[in-house]
Amino acid sequence: MSNLAAFRHPEAYCHVSDTDKKGGIVTRQIMERMLVHQYPHSMRHLQQLIMDAERCQQNHGKKGWFGGDKYLPALERFQNTLGRCMVALVDDGKLASLNDPIATIEAVNAAMGMFQLAYDNWPDGFSFWRSYHAAYRLHPPQI
Numbered sequence: 001m002s003n004l005a006a007f008r009h010p011e012a013y014c015h016v017s018d019t020d021k022k023g024g025i026v027t028r029q030i031m032e033r034m035l036v037h038q039y040p041h042s043m044r045h046l047q048q049l050i051m052d053a054e055r056c057q058q059n060h061g062k063k064g065w066f067g068g069d070k071y072l073p074a075l076e077r078f079q080n081t082l083g084r085c086m087v088a089l090v091d092d093g094k095l096a097s098l099n100d101p102i103a104t105i106e107a108v109n110a111a112m113g114m115f116q117l118a119y120d121n122w123p124d125g126f127s128f129w130r131s132y133h134a135a136y137r138l139h140p141p142q143i
Contacts, residue, residue: 045081045085046112086108102137
């Protein structure tokens with residue numbers, strides 16, 4: 001089934017048990033299946049990226065018992081995961097190369113947008129992602 005077939009025939013991605021009491025197809029489960037289908041290599045990196053973003057949001061401005069900053073290690077982990085996610089997007093065919101930082105971050109943002117439709121239970125993570133994305137667009141790294 002091609003990528004467009006998922007949009008034309010979403011029932012192919014659902015089981016009979018995936019319907020609600022009125023007989024309608026449960027949208028979140030369709031989005032999960034389409035996300036896994038469209039981003040086979042990136043899916044686990046997107047999951048880790050949103051968890052790392054959530055950790056960054058929660059640790060912003062916090063200090064540990066011995067005065068160490070909790071945010072900087074969380075941000076470093078987030079950026080490492082972001083790099084792995086970008087490489088996985090190339091593997092999925094969503095990016096031609098990693099040479100253009102704006103195109104790369106926009107591809108990740110598009111994937112995160114679809115990811116949010118399927119998994120909206122990470123509000124702090126998506127909030128951090130939107131802030132990070134906006135800052136990245138204003139000051140992209142020089143390659």
